[in-house]
Amino acid sequence: MPKNGMAAKIGVIFDCDGTLLDSMGMWHSLDDRLAARAGVELTKADRDFLTAATLEECAVYLHERYAMGQSPQDVLEDFHEELLACYRSEVQPKPGAVRLVQELAEANIPMAVASSTPPELLRLGLETTKLAAAMEAIISVEDVDSSKREPLVYDIARAALGTERAQTWGVEDALYAVHTLTKAGYRTMAVFDSMIAGAPEDLAAAADVYVPSLESATVELFLG
Secondary structure: OOOOOOOOOOEEEEOOEOOOEOOHHHHHHHHHHHHHHOOOOOOHHHHHHHHHOOHHHHHHHHHHHHOOOOOHHHHHHHHHHHHHHHHHHOOOEOOOHHHHHHHHHHOOOOEEEEEOOOHHHHHHHHHHOOOHHHEEEEEEHHHOOOOOOOOHHHHHHHHOOOOOHHHEEEEEOOHHHHHHHHHHOOEEEEEOOOOOOOOHHHHHHHOOEEEOOHHHOOHHHHHO
């Protein structure tokens, strides 16, 4: 339930990586970091494949192509340890994120996080950046055995806010996730992070509100 104990007029569900946390660079450089540790130089073809692959697919690819690790599971464990270290000590909030979350909290607007990031990393990153305490719920797609191609993760986060879909904002940097939210009847704010996630013009066309960064986001935009 919201901290004020009453159903809120609106609620806000944030994506995490690329929206609240300035962490996508860590993900995009992860393969390079592990390859450098193993003395391997990745080709453009390698990078093209790895950029679009899951962690599990990356682990299989690097093991089979470059004999990294004793097995794909070994490579996957290396990924996990590298990411844990990053989320524990390196991750930073996106510009404007801390200020916006504080202002929403002061306005008694309840917030949650719905993310594709694995649960342990998700919670660690939000704790490291001191954003976790402001959230009514922190939900990973892995918690609900779904993906952001479906609205389930948002619906479960929304249940903690006590708001209807039409009264709930989803804040996302990924174009496909904005489309999911819109189709499900949520309000949407799109924020640019990288061309990989979505071009500014495409995000602006898809969302109710577009901001180039959270530095441009205000409480008033959610109330409009």
